[in-house]
Amino acid sequence: MKGWILYKNTAAELRPDLYEIHRFIEVAGEKGIELRVVKPDQFDLIVTKEDRKSILLDGEVVPLPNFLLPRMGAGTTYFALAVIRHLERRGVRVFNSSQSIDTVKDKLYSQQILAERGISSPNTMFAKNPVNINLVEKYLGFPLIVKALSGSMGKGIFLSENHGNFQDLMELIHVTNPNANIILQEFIKSSLGRDLRVLVIGGRAVACMERIAPAGSFKSNYSRGGAVRKFEMTPEIEQLATETAHIFGLEIAGVDLLFDGDYFKVCEANSSPGFKGIEECCGINVAGMIYDFVREKVEGK
Numbered sequence: 281m282k283g284w285i286l287y288k289n290t291a292a293e294l295r296p297d298l299y300e301i302h303r304f305i306e307v308a309g310e311k312g313i314e315l316r317v318v319k320p321d322q323f324d325l326i327v328t329k330e331d332r333k334s335i336l337l338d339g340e341v342v343p344l345p346n347f348l349l350p351r352m353g354a355g356t357t358y359f360a361l362a363v364i365r366h367l368e369r370r371g372v373r374v375f376n377s378s379q380s381i382d383t384v385k386d387k388l389y390s391q392q393i394l395a396e397r398g399i400s401s402p403n404t405m406f407a408k409n410p411v412n413i414n415l416v417e418k419y420l421g422f423p424l425i426v427k428a429l430s431g432s433m434g435k436g437i438f439l440s441e442n443h444g445n446f447q448d449l450m451e452l453i454h455v456t457n458p459n460a461n462i463i464l465q466e467f468i469k470s471s472l473g474r475d476l477r478v479l480v481i482g483g484r485a486v487a488c489m490e491r492i493a494p495a496g497s498f499k500s501n502y503s504r505g506g507a508v509r510k511f512e513m514t515p516e517i518e519q520l521a522t523e524t525a526h527i528f529g530l531e532i533a534g535v536d537l538l539f540d541g542d543y544f545k546v547c548e549a550n551s552s553p554g555f556k557g558i559e560e561c562c563g564i565n566v567a568g569m570i571y572d573f574v575r576e577k578v579e580g581k
Contacts, residue, residue, distance in 0.1 A: 281312070282313070285304055301351065303559075335363075350551070350552065356381055375532055375573075376552075384551050394527070400543070402425070402466045425437065425465040428460070429463060470539045475539065477553070485517070487558050489509060490509050509561055517537065534553025534555075
């Protein structure tokens with residue numbers, strides 16, 4: 281079986297600290313999978329009824345893989361999405377689909393979908409410019425969370441503690457990037473500095489870990505120095521995570537849950553979840569589980 285990973289770098293350009301891609305490469309060899317890491321810049325797309333020549337890699341027509349694993353997540357550009365869509369229409373099995381990737385990278389749109397489906401999640405507002413701070417305070421209160429519309433690994437997320445701090449932040453954003461798309465979310469106090477990451481593969485919640493922020497930070501992302509530990513998979517956690525992945529059409533997902541008293545709220549879902557922390561604390565082979573699922577779907581189609 282042959283597969284491609286779509287990433288921002290080729291295998292020759294990968295940094296040693298890019299854990300997940302290196303794990304995919306390593307485990308592919310163990311699973312007998314011929315794997316190639318490709319990046320969007322290597323592709324040329326030609327819209328033609330002659331499908332065989334409609335996609336070029338490094339300027340050449342090449343045999344297409346059995347499957348594609350996009351691993352750009354929130355950083356998926358329009359052209360990368362076009363490559364994924366093109367390969368889908370050529371019959372390549374893609375995990376996750378272009379539609380699901382495009383949906384979850386837009387944090388406002390994904391929150392709208394969750395609300396429509398009755399999934400518990402933080403109250404959210406779109407920060408139109410100029411921001412009506414009194415309106416924000418009335419419906420969300422302070423402190424609150426300020427997020428870029430698209431982002432991952434804790435980037436572009438701020439905790440605004442009060443009216444004055446929020447006004448200063450909005451003015452800074454307006455001066456540096458007046459066209460920035462920002463969303464505002466209610467602050468869930470009981471989840472300060474901690475959350476859950478649930479890994480969902482093929483509709484099953486396969487592992488759950490708690491992420492704990494380092495001292496002085498409210499961001500619990502493992503990639504930003506947060507600690508992790510295995511967390512018991514309760515029926516509520518499993519249902520929330522699998523239902524969220526299903527709603528977004530994600531076959532492989534990292535679903536982040538916030539502690540809300542004795543219950544949980546869905547923070548967001550990721551189409552290209554990191555899994556270094558969850559492999560370490562839960563003792564599982566995530567890359568191997570993903571490949572087993574991919575093989576089942578590809579060979580069973």
